[in-house]
Amino acid sequence: MKAPTNILISRTDSLGDVVLTLPVAAVIKQHFPEMTVGFIGTAYTKAIIESCPYIDVFVDKEEFLNQPVTLAGEPPQCLLHILPRAEIAKRAKELQIPLRIGTTNRWFHWLTCNKLVKLSRNRSHLHEAQLNLKLLKPFGIDHDFSLPEIAELTDMSNLSVLPPQFATLLQADKFKIILHPKSRGSAREWDLNHYVSLIKLLDTEKFQIFISGTANEKAGLQPLLEAVGERVTDISGLMTLPEFIPFIAACDGLVACSTGPLHIAAALQKHALGIYQPMRPIHPGRWQPIGEHVKVFVLNKTCNDCRVDKTSCPCTQAIQPIEIKAYLDTLYDDIFVH
Incomplete structure (x- = not known):
């Protein structure tokens, strides 16, 4: 042809x-x-x-x-x-x-x-x-x-310049990690209490933690923000997508469920840590982010228990904050110590 x-x-x-x-x-x-x-x-x-x-x-x-x-x-x-x-x-x-x-x-x-x-x-x-x-x-x-x-x-190299007001937020001597807890309803989400636990486990002398989300998700993030205080920087609702993409590119990694920012981070060759479910067709074999620095957290089992009732997903909540903290510590050591 x-x-x-x-x-x-x-x-x-x-x-x-x-x-x-x-x-x-x-x-x-x-x-x-x-x-x-x-x-x-x-x-x-x-x-x-x-x-x-x-x-x-x-x-x-x-x-x-x-x-x-x-x-x-x-x-x-x-x-x-x-x-x-x-x-x-x-x-x-x-x-x-x-x-x-x-x-x-x-x-x-x-x-x-x-x-x-x-x-x-x-x-x-x-x-x-x-x-x-x-x-x-x-x-x-x-x-x-x-x-x-x-x-x-996968190439997303034609990026807009990160506006100065966001560039000045970044601390060069720390591992800059974005936590993106919400998904606009597109995925099974990790409980906010797990994010709170993860934030409290991370050493703020090593990690600079950002909480991201859309303007519509900001209200739903308030319980998390109130629980962790000054340990994080809240950027939810502050950036347009053309601004958020270069901000992700300027950070070191991102933690999220199966949602857009996780895929963006992977495509930008950032450390993309995804929380997934062992259930077809939403399992990582079909939807994991693709990049050189991808890590998927998912139970080693096959499960269909919450296929009908999506309000509770035990397999998602079974992923423990300490697992992600340990992985982030390893990444920090690889970048800043070795």
């Missing part, structure tokens, strides 16, 4: 999902260096998309659905549906984009796409990022990418 001169990658959901899609752009550029790569996203994820040097054009989802779109002055020639969305598939057909790639397990792709890839995410043992790359098969790219290979393909 003759390769098009441009392509639109479509992934319009959350931060972590978009981070795990960036390697698709990298592989396309490796194989077709002259191809213009566009990415359909949302205002929420724009900063992540624009941080990737392999993506030439950000296209807002609403603009794609309602306005003419060009890539380097040309109409789109290919649309790759990483995340199936019926309205985007319909619009791509209306625009008569010549090559429209989707999966066989979405009925609307049979009506709107002209190249289908057999791919079932729910039944797969592959990581989400590996599944994304499977959709490049129509271009003759049928390599089974390992997670270390994908880590090398």
Whole structure:
């Protein structure tokens, strides 16, 4: 198949999902260096998309659905549906984009796409990022990418400059760790009391601890902040995403459940410490962050006890603060002592 001169990658959901899609752009550029790569996203994820040097054009989802779109002055020639969305598939057909790639397990792709890839995410043992790359098969790219290979393909180096008011918060002689307790409801969260215990276990002469979260999560973080006092610096609700990304890059590590900032930290080659569940499909085999410095905390078991009742997740709460403290101490020694 003759390769098009441009392509639109479509992934319009959350931060972590978009981070795990960036390697698709990298592989396309490796194989077709002259191809213009566009990415359909949302205002929420724009900063992540624009941080990737392999993506030439950000296209807002609403603009794609309602306005003419060009890539380097040309109409789109290919649309790759990483995340199936019926309205985007319909619009791509209306625009008569010549090559429209989707999966066989979405009925609307049979009506709107002209190249289908057999791919079932729910039944797969592959990581989400590996599944994304499977959709490049129509271009003759049928390599089974390992997670270390994908880590090398993940690039978020086009960063905004960290504003001075945030840069001055950082202490160069300490291990700068961000704790991000909330997930906007996207993941099973570690109890705030565990974060309190972890903070009290960490030596503040060695660690500078930041608490991050969105403005909407700030109220929910108050019990934690009141319990730990001046041991932490509260940055929740203070930064936009284009500011938070370079702030993560300026720190040494981040602790969180399966949420966007954890994936961002891993992509920036920071120490990303993730708290996960031993349950498909939210287990780390499918959703762990990808990077050179990733550590996952998860029980060594298979569990489905809270599949229906998500309000309590004993496997998440069974991860003990002392485990994470011990790992952070090792990281501190590696960086500042050895």
